[in-house]
Amino acid sequence: MRKPSCxxxxxxxxxxxxxxxxELSESIQQDYDSHLGALWDHxxxxxxxxxxxxxxxxxMASELREAGFEVTEQVxxxxxxxxxxxxxxxxxxxxxxxxxxxxxERSGLANASAVTMVDPLTGTTVPVMHACGHDVHITSLVGTxxxxxxxxxxxxxxxxxxxxxxxERGMGAQSMHGDGLWERFGQPDxxxxxxxxxxxxxxxxxxxxxxxxxxxxxxxxxxxxGAHGAxxxxxxxxxxxGSQIVLALQTLVARELPPRSPxxxxxGSFHSGTKHNxxxxxxxxxxTVRNTSLETRDLLxxxxxxxxxxxGRAAGLPEDKLPEVIISPGTAPPTINTAxxxxxxxxxxxxxxxxxxxxxxPTKTMVAEDFPFFxxxxxxxxxxxxxxxxxxxxxxxxxxxxxxxxxxxSPLFKIAPEPSVTAGVESTVVALLELMGDR
Ligand SMILES: [Zn+2]
Ligand SMILES: [Zn+2]
Numbered sequence: 409m410r411k412p413s414c415x416x417x418x419x420x421x422x423x424x425x426x427x428x429x430x431e432l433s434e435s436i437q438q439d440y441d442s443h444l445g446a447l448w449d450h451x452x453x454x455x456x457x458x459x460x461x462x463x464x465x466x467x468m469a470s471e472l473r474e475a476g477f478e479v480t481e482q483v484x485x486x487x488x489x490x491x492x493x494x495x496x497x498x499x500x501x502x503x504x505x506x507x508x509x510x511x512x513e514r515s516g517l518a519n520a521s522a523v524t525m526v527d528p529l530t531g532t533t534v535p536v537m538h539a540c541g542h543d544v545h546i547t548s549l550v551g552t553x554x555x556x557x558x559x560x561x562x563x564x565x566x567x568x569x570x571x572x573x574x575x576e577r578g579m580g581a582q583s584m585h586g587d588g589l590w591e592r593f594g595q596p597d598x599x600x601x602x603x604x605x606x607x608x609x610x611x612x613x614x615x616x617x618x619x620x621x622x623x624x625x626x627x628x629x630x631x632x633x634g635a636h637g638a639x640x641x642x643x644x645x646x647x648x649x650g651s652q653i654v655l656a657l658q659t660l661v662a663r664e665l666p667p668r669s670p671x672x673x674x675x676g677s678f679h680s681g682t683k684h685n686x687x688x689x690x691x692x693x694x695x696t697v698r699n700t701s702l703e704t705r706d707l708l709x710x711x712x713x714x715x716x717x718x719x720g721r722a723a724g725l726p727e728d729k730l731p732e733v734i735i736s737p738g739t740a741p742p743t744i745n746t747a748x749x750x751x752x753x754x755x756x757x758x759x760x761x762x763x764x765x766x767x768x769x770p771t772k773t774m775v776a777e778d779f780p781f782f783x784x785x786x787x788x789x790x791x792x793x794x795x796x797x798x799x800x801x802x803x804x805x806x807x808x809x810x811x812x813x814x815x816x817x818s819p820l821f822k823i824a825p826e827p828s829v830t831a832g833v834e835s836t837v838v839a840l841l842e843l844m845g846d847r
Contacts, residue, residue, distance in 0.1 A: 429760040429838075435558075436551060436833045440826065444551045444833070447471070448825045449519045451543035455508025455536045457525050458574035461486045464506045468546055468571045475553040477569065480593075484584030488571035489593055492557060497565025497844050501596035502552065502836055503782065504545035505575035510534040514819040539821045541604035541797060541828070546571060548602070548795075548832030555837045565844040568596055570782075578623075578740055581781035589782075598749065598843055599783050599790040602835065604828050606813055608769060608796030609803065611827040613761060613835045615745070615754050616770045618700045619792045620777035621670070622742035624709060628653065628693040628716050629732040630680075631725070637685035646691035647680050649723045653693065653716050653731065654678065660711045671708055672698040672774045698774035700742045709735060741780040746789040753791050756842040761834055775816075791839070795831045797823035 456464050465486040473479045477490035486506075510527055512535035513520045523536045549569055556567055574580035590596075608614050630650050635643025654675050665671045673695060680691035697712065699705040713733045720730040757766045771794075783790040798813050806812050814820035 432555070432760070432837060433830070433834055436555065436830050436837075439551055439554060439833075440830050443554075444547055444829055445825065447550060448543055448547040448829055451547060452517070452538050452825075453519050453521055453523075455521050455523055455538040455543070457510060457527060457534075457536055458507040458577040458579070459485055459528060460525060461506050461573050464546065465571060465573070468506065468550070471550045472553050472569060472571075475550070476557040477553060483589065483592075484573070484580065484582075484587035486573040487580065487584040487587070489589070490553065490569040490571070491593060492553070492567040492569075494560050494566065495564040497563065498597040499566040499568060499594055500840055500843050501568040501570060501599045501782070501788075502549065502840070503570040503572055503581075503599070503601040503779065504549040505542050505572045505580065506546045507542060507574055507576050507580070508536045509539045509576055509817060511537040511539040511817060511821075512819050513537040513539070515814075515822040517822060537819070537821075539818065540576065540816050541606075541821075541823045542575070544604040544795075544797065544823055544825065544828045544832060545602065547825075547829050548836065551829065551833035552836040552840070555833060556840060559837075559841075562846065563841055563844040564846055566594065567840065567844070568593060575778055578738065578776070578778045581778040585781050595786070596788060599788045600836070600839055601779050601790075601792045602795050602832055603777075603792070604797040604823055604832065605771075605794040606798050606816055606821060606823065607771065608767065608794060608798065609800050610796050610798055610824045611765060611831045612796035613757050613766045613831065614769050614794035614796065615750055615757070615766065615791070616768055616794075617747070617750075618742055618744045619771065619794060620743035620779070621672075621698045621700050621774040622702075622705055622740055622780075623774075623776040624697045624705065624739045625736040626695040626697055626709070626712060627734040627736070628695065628712070629734065630691040630693070630720070631729045631731070632687065632689045632691065634689035635687040637687055640687060643687040643689075644723060644725060645687050647688065649719060649731070650678060650680060650691040650693060652723075653719050656715045656719055657695075657712060660708055660715070664711055665704060665707060669704050670700050670774065671704050672696070673708060673712070698776065700774075701744070702741070705742075740776045740778055741784055743777045743780050743792050745791045749789045750791045753793070753839050753842060756838050757835060760838045765831075793835065795828055795835060797828040799824050
């Protein structure tokens with residue numbers, strides 16, 4: 409296959425279209441019509457909550473086994489690892505997450521979910537829906553497995569397919585990684601993943617620098633001095649101090665972060681007090697803090713600590729009573745693509761899938777992902793890309809003042825399975841053949 413440095417070759421290929429692209433897309437389309445379409449339908453109708461993906465994992469294991477992979481179940485919970493060894497060459501990992509969400513589906517689709525489950529977080533029965541498109545990811549993974557198994561003479565190396573639980577709770581990647589993933593199955597040379605996106609036109613391939621934000625969960629505990637509400641001079645009011653801290657924190661993003669570096673500091677909860685006429689002795693703030701780089705992460709977390717402590721000093725609190733800033737261990741780092749590898753795959757996609765279908769549209773939100781837990785420690789070159797999932801007509805309708813395109817996690821969320829699934833398979837197979845192919 410093409411070598412990464414061959415930019416010149418990439419341009420000359422406009423004159424000599426690649427050999428396998430149309431054959432590949434026809435083959436994927438046939439597989440969609442005879443197998444993958446019905447499989448997506450099945451997964452969409454049968455979503456399961458995070459950590460409880462038992463039947464989904466079982467079906468994935470049997471699909472991947474049938475495709476000729478060596479399959480291990482119950483890795484880090486309900487996770488599945490499928491291996492296909494095919495001689496010499498790099499080891500490449502491709503991950504698909506498989507969990508649904510506690511959302512009642514109102515998409516209007518013929519195969520809308522009517523499933524309910526007991527939510528392990530609350531103990532209550534909740535409706536369940538594939539409201540983030542993970543059904544597209546696992547269906548695409550099966551399509552990829554079937555293509556790669558049928559094309560063993562076109563590549564060499566080891567393909568590792570990962571079916572991951574509990575992405576929506578930020579747990580699955582860590583639990584699989586912590587279950588001796590690399591020790592048991594080998595450490596990949598490259599790690600790949602995709603997410604279908606309602607923000608992009610169906611079938612488009614979106615490659616950006618940092619597709620997902622990093623997130624930290626922070627608690628600030630303010631120790632006041634309790635008093636009668638009529639005697640404020642006898643206390644230290646944690647509600648007034650907490651309010652000053654909330655406002656001062658707004659300057660971190662507005663005044664300290666370079667304007668081209670995205671960051672979010674949101675105080676999502678502020679609890680204090682019991683009664684009208686009592687000055688409380690404690691307030692607790694709960695924050696979500698988001699970044700797209702480790703530098704921004706440090707700036708925001710250090711800034712929060714500095715502001716909280718110094719506002720405490722300004723309020724006259726003693727050194728041993730300053731506000732405490734607690735950063736939860738359950739953090740997710742930002743998902744940052746390995747630049748050179750992303751460039752290499754972008755060229756391959758442009759050549760094989762078509763320049764017009766490859767876009768670079770940075771996401772507008774600061775949503776996080778747990779995929780970096782596979783690629784951070786040790787560091788593994790990785791690319792995470794988006795696959796558009798909304799028909800162009802839906803964007804036209806929204807632009808004309810009609811119903812807006814529903815976002816991920818909405819009850820109205822609706823991905824067009826075709827061409828999302830086929831584009832998922834096509835982009836993955838092209839990436840794998842680029843990395844493991846022998847052209
Ligand atoms: Zn989601
Ligand atoms: Zn998702």
